[in-house]
Amino acid sequence: MQVLVYGAGQLAQMMYLDGAALGIDVQAVDVSNNTVVHPVSKQPLDCSLEQAIERADVLTVEFEHVPEALLETAEQSGKLHPNKDAILVGADRVREKALLERLNIPNCxxxxxxxxxxxxxxxxxxxxxxxxxxxxxxxxxxxxxxxxxxxxxxxxxxxxxxxxxxxxxxxxxxMLKFDREVSLIGARNVSGDIKVYPLAENLHYQGQLHVSVAPATNSDDALTAKALEIFSKLVEGMDYVGVLAVELFQCGDTLLVNELAPRVHNSGHWTQAGADTSQFENHLRAVLDLPLGDTTNIGGDAAVSAMVNIIGCDDHDLALLGLPGVHFNWYGKTVRNKRKMGHINVTASGYKALGSKLEQLSGYLSADHFPELVDEAARLQK
Structure with a gap:
């Protein structure tokens, strides 16, 4: 099985790593020059884009801002998942708002x-x-x-x-006075089967995601059911195939859609260490119409996870690898302000234990680059 991913960043890289275990060959397209590359080394492969499209079983994307001409060619192949219209919804807020209004989904x-x-x-x-x-x-x-x-x-x-x-x-x-932002990551395969992960609670700083915690604190079955209803309307309304991320503002008992991401998503990175099947593996399963993997947390109902983004720095202490339940992921990029350089996944058996681990982790990281981490650790330990 071969999957061609438009985009050659860290998301394609993580799809490649999970796909290898299933015997799925993942290749990537550098959309800046239409070159087919290895998703990890970024080295050009010995084939043209046209040849790669012909050989692939499925075409997909790792980000929504793929040039429309490339998407059109991909759509014409009959192999593109999710479909072009769904990808364009994620790339254009006007299209996104029109979709939400058409499907009667609450939004700002x-x-x-x-x-x-x-x-x-x-x-x-x-x-x-x-x-x-x-x-x-x-x-x-x-x-x-x-x-x-x-x-x-x-x-x-x-x-x-x-x-x-x-x-x-x-x-x-x-401008809303919302309680918090949560996100629902889920997958729908070609056959129409749907599986979703627990709601994640997202903490932002200066417009960027810094920490996600899953399952979200203080969430119940009613809140999860509302999020699932929204997700189901979206994937069925778009005839969507693949992983979809839905960012939601919670205002009391109400959920309003903030943004959609037609791909694997930053707030779902915790699934690599915390869920039975990661979002990257489930995306590949979905687009190839394989059975979707279990999305529950490893360790049962008490298990919780966090994802901490590494943004604009490389001054972490790799002694953090000695912390139990801590998993380090590095993207191999040149450092740049506000650039996502990597992430750290943390797993624990309860929120207090997770907060304690995040507090320990903060000792190995620069406070300047992780300004919210100590406060989030304290919140979880209350």
Missing amino acids: AHRIVTDLTQLDECVEALGERLIIKASRDGYDGYGQWRLSQKADLPALKKQLEGLDLVRVPLVVEQ
Whole structure:
């Protein structure tokens, strides 16, 4: 079995590593130059993109910002999972909002802006506290602006001058006072079987995910059922195949969709050490229409996991490998500010034990680059 992944980053690398155990040959496409490469070494392989498409059983993606011309060719092959329209939904917030409205899925109150004069109408309709997002090419806090009071609107308009809002509209959302962000990672295979992982609770810093904890604290069957209903509507409404990540704002007992990611996702990395079957293996199983693997936590109902992102640094102490239940993953990238360099998965038999392990882990990491870790460790130990 052979799978060709569009994108040659760490997600393709982790798919390759999990696929090898199943006898699945995973190759990657560097979409900047259409070169087929080895997902780990990044060395070019001795075949053209056309040859790789012909040989592959399935084509898939590791990120949603694949050039549309490449996606169109992939779709025409009849081998692409998830389908092109689903991938484009993840790459374009306007398409994403249209899908959520069509499927009657709760999401943040919003307006689409193609001219800066429309911002005045947004304030009148949504209030003066707003989140403004570029509809494309924005992630990890990039391409986002905030309005805290109406008096700052002229300055915000000036800041946005020069943007081509006809080509890349803005999605303007009401700034919510939500309790927390959770995410649901799940998979649907070609046959329509669905399996989801426990809800993960996500902690962000400066627009980037820093820590995920799964299962989410203070979650119950009712909350999980609401998330599963949303997930099921989405995958069936898009005829989706593969792993899908759904980021959700929790406001009391209500869940609102924040964003969709049509691929394996950062908040699901904990599944490598904490779940019976990782999200990477289940994505390959799904797109190849193999039986989906068990998504429950290893260790039973008391077992919990955390994922800690390593962002913009390489100054960790590898003595952390001596900590029980700690699993280190390094991507082999050149250090750059705000760049995801790797992640650490931590498993434990309960939230207090997990908090204790995260506290121990913090001693091997720079506090400057992991500013939320100590507080999260303390929260879990309460």
